[in-house]
Amino acid sequence: MRYEDTFEIGFGNPFPRLQLLSVYRFVTGLGLSESKILAIAPVLLVGDQVVRVTLFKTADVTAILNQHGGVRQHCIEGRQINVLIKDPNVEERFVRVFDYPANANMEVMKVRLREFGTVLDLRRDRYAGATAGMISCLTGQLTAPEGGNNPFHPSRSCVGGFSGGLELVDVWKALRPRDSGHTYFHQGGSARIDRIYCSRSIRQEFTLITTDTTYVTDHAVLHAACSILPVIPTPRPPRPSIWKLNTKILSEDAFRRQLTTFIRHAAALPLKSVNVVTWWDSVFKPGVKRIAQSYCRRRASLIKEMGQFYQNCLAEITDPTTELDWPTFQALREEAREWHLRALM
Numbered sequence: 001m002r003y004e005d006t007f008e009i010g011f012g013n014p015f016p017r018l019q020l021l022s023v024y025r026f027v028t029g030l031g032l033s034e035s036k037i038l039a040i041a042p043v044l045l046v047g048d049q050v051v052r053v054t055l056f057k058t059a060d061v062t063a064i065l066n067q068h069g070g071v072r073q074h075c076i077e078g079r080q081i082n083v084l085i086k087d088p089n090v091e092e093r094f095v096r097v098f099d100y101p102a103n104a105n106m107e108v109m110k111v112r113l114r115e116f117g118t119v120l121d122l123r124r125d126r127y128a129g130a131t132a133g134m135i136s137c138l139t140g141q142l143t144a145p146e147g148g149n150n151p152f153h154p155s156r157s158c159v160g161g162f163s164g165g166l167e168l169v170d171v172w173k174a175l176r177p178r179d180s181g182h183t184y185f186h187q188g189g190s191a192r193i194d195r196i197y198c199s200r201s202i203r204q205e206f207t208l209i210t211t212d213t214t215y216v217t218d219h220a221v222l223h224a225a226c227s228i229l230p231v232i233p234t235p236r237p238p239r240p241s242i243w244k245l246n247t248k249i250l251s252e253d254a255f256r257r258q259l260t261t262f263i264r265h266a267a268a269l270p271l272k273s274v275n276v277v278t279w280w281d282s283v284f285k286p287g288v289k290r291i292a293q294s295y296c297r298r299r300a301s302l303i304k305e306m307g308q309f310y311q312n313c314l315a316e317i318t319d320p321t322t323e324l325d326w327p328t329f330q331a332l333r334e335e336a337r338e339w340h341l342r343a344l345m
Contacts, residue, residue: 003052003088005038005061006256010084011049011076018314021332022077024050030068034339036060039302040309052088055300058253168197171224175209183211183220185318185329196224213311245292255295262287303343310336 009027011018020042027040027070036055043050055061064085071084172181172195182190198206208225249255266272272279310332316328 003054003056004257006052006054006088007055007061008043008052008063008084008086008088010086011081013047014053014079014081014206017049018076019316020309021316021328023049023311025311026074026076026083027051027053032060032064034335035342037306037339038343039306041302041305042309055250058257072316098261099191167200169203170198171196171198171203171206171209172222174203175206180320181211182320183222183236185324190323192316194219194222196222200225202226202228213315243289245288246296249292249295249299252299255292258291259288259297263292263304303340306343307340310339 011023024040027035027037032053032055036057038056039052039054041052043052046270055064067275068085070086071082072085073080075081076083076312127273137339172179173193179190180190184191196209201249205228206224206226208223210223211220212219212223250259263284266279266283269279269283271283312331314336317325317332
């Protein structure tokens, strides 16, 4: 699989792992404004902490690789981390060089090895008389308890009286009585203002309730599993209708590149000169539709990953075991909203 307009950042295997907010700050610290970033997605690897960054413009990716490519040491969270920035589409090879002089200059060796490809890293191996190198294949929160000294809030009395009068059960308190279940975070702390109630007669039918923070909002979503709810049938696929090209994706380099390549190949087909109407209806229009739909599905997947990344960053800031940094939380939440609006335009 080829990753369009993407570069990878490897932070090695730090312990403890770097916070996602630190990773985000590192990415934007490379000279990238939020408007240039389409997605930041963690790569699931055993051991190493890696993120894959996708931008809107090819030129921005090229500039990052030219200016920051390779292994460099950076101070992140007060620790010296060796960070590797590279092109994920370039295959890597590990080589071991033997019988080099003991006093050899590693920088000089790195220059000589560049004759065989782009050297990403070079270090002395633990084996005697060997140097290991990596050469690319291409040559050239604060939580306020509800009891205690908290000021009385009339809405709590209203909700309690309402649910008690109707003999309703708070599902969260019934299933998870020791968990706070806070779903809203604000400058003064946090609160549990989103709730699910059920009748006492069906309380036993609820088996699970969880919070979900995968949405770009200041509230966590509550999910509850109930065995008496009917299974919603899968909707039928929509009937064929008129399809229109989303012309806004024409401003993105990856789609323009795919479209230009297709037009070049389609224009070379003999059918175009024989019957241009048939060529237009059977080759060109279906081809453009197929490319656009495939690109938009991939783009929607990247937007979902970036939304999840923002939510994970916000979840780290609102961790009940740490002090809530309200200005950072507020700024990042607003930035996430603006990014989401730009991505959906």
